[in-house]
Amino acid sequence: MLRDKYCGEVNEQDIGATLNIAGWANKWRDHGGVIFIDIRDRNGIVQVVFNPEINADIHALAHRVRSEYVIQVAGEVRKRPEGTVNPSIPTGQIEIVARELKILNECKPLPFMIEDETDASESLRYKHRYLDLRRPVIRKNLVIRHKAVKGIRAYLDSQGFLEIETPMLTKSTPEGARDYLVPSRTNPGHFFALPQSPQLFKQILMVSGMDRYYQIVRCFRDEDLRADRQPEFTQVDMEMSFVNREDVMTITEGMIKKVFKDTINVELSMPFQRLTYHEAMERFGCDKPDLRFSLELRNVSGIVKDSSFKVFLDTLSKGGIVKGINAKGLAGYSRKELDDLTKEVQSFGAKGLAWIKIKNGFESPIAKFFPEQALEALAERLEAKEGDLLLFVADSEKVANDCLSRLRNELAKRLDLVRDGVYAFAWITDFPLFEWNDEEKRYEAMHHPFTSPMEEDMEKFMTVGAIHELPLQNQDAGIASLHAQAYDIVLNGYEIGGGSIRIYKKEVQDRMFQLLNISPEDADAKFGFLLEALEFGAPPHGGIALGLDRLVMIIAGAQSIRDVIAFPKTQKAICPLSNAPSEVGPKQLKELSIRLDIVE
């Protein structure tokens, strides 16, 4: 070994010992006489002193050292002289007096400085990710990720789970996200797809009697990126036999508890809060509410129907709703600030934003349309106090909820309601089984088509008319009222996982495809291998998949999952480090029987 210890591990117990240390020159301070060099490695930094009186040759060599030179130092650890202790670093009590120095490698001038608070752009950082990863703050994130994964493996092993790999070259599935395709050379015109998730395989593993499976697995979705979305991401994928959803939730909670303990030593209180989908939509307007703050939404349709405000009345008469939120203490908002909020909700689809300031009575452009007792009722419904600002959106239930839930998050930001170190978990349960797709004018499975209906809905599920036979206005009477044995786990407003109890009977699965208007031939072509497996003694089973990147992002306090992924891609799904994707030559294309047809 070129070294005896990591830099960050040298401590007062080493005083008097002669140690070899190796790492990168983090900073140097040349006083003409004495030179200080901070050597950095994965674990931290330690100060090395070069004194010309102790060794003139070594001192001269130290003079040549620059930022990020790779050096090896042998020297005596000693307590720092009185008054030169640096309490801001862990090794600040000691220093190493250099007796030997080797420059192992040099380093060109850096494209950006290696420090935690870098201002360098992300594309520059990713192009030189090896430098970016030297920044302690990013390195720390990868350490947290490692500890999380290690904890997950240990926990699931202790719970009897087997880690089993599933194919990466698999079959394209038409539903859901766009697939990444891989051409098959040996089968011209045929393509593999990279898995969006190992869903079908993990169910097959249950039919195989593996009983409990997990995998920390890469998944691929060819959709546009966001701060919390990458084209390839990692799931903690789990599936269990002979369980109900309580079992899955309990095991998941235990796993997350261990991960928080192992990574940042936080004790979570169990069990996590539960909300039904309906309740979440009612109170927060979305199925992944940030529960670190309240700011709940209230349906005020029943109150505003007594007004003469045409916008509200028209909305109600068209079957829409009016919902409001109390922006506590923001009655002082200016016209411009209100306009900004209005623009914000309009960008999410609302037609406008009505407001009432509680400021020596009711101050609002719409107050004149309301009888006094209606205003009082609104204030009471939204628990308004002097100084509050009430905001209302009138629209379809979907749009009103969507806009207000986003507005709710925005208000929390403005009101500074979110504090570090708070972890608000919740299970969202009782999802609708189906979701209406207005563009395609048909129902889709809200979770996925293998999700089991609730037991109490099973009879209705098996007997209700097929969707395509139903007139649209009867939707709610049948299909839309069915609930799924599906559950999401939400943390601080992020969906960090979701799962369900699956369908394990062939006739139920057939029925599901029938209701989704997928023909038996189609179903067979796409999922035939699973359908067949269900006929060979499939046990009741269910599972969950957690988004590891998002979970680690929140634990690490990072703003983007890119900060917890070693080699992330940009928003255009490009890797600036390797320059992937790239063009390939005609020979490769020919082997794959592919001709390009690029539309300019």
Place this chain on the structure above:
RNA sequence: GGGGUGGUAGUUCAGCUGGUUAGAACGCCGGCCUGUCACGUCGGAGGUCGCGGGUUCGAGCCCCGUCCACCCCGCCA
């Protein structure tokens, strides 16, 4: 596909109403400095103002197009 913000030195940014030689900080290079840890100090180098076109006597600045990055919508669980 759409909206927003940005692109000027290695980096982060400033650059007025279009007007002489495009600036600052940090970094880099060199000198000085024996206790610093954001070391100090003196000096120096460093620019295709993203790219292409246009308007103008004159464009970093105005106009059109285009590329890239980030945030968001759509999309995606």
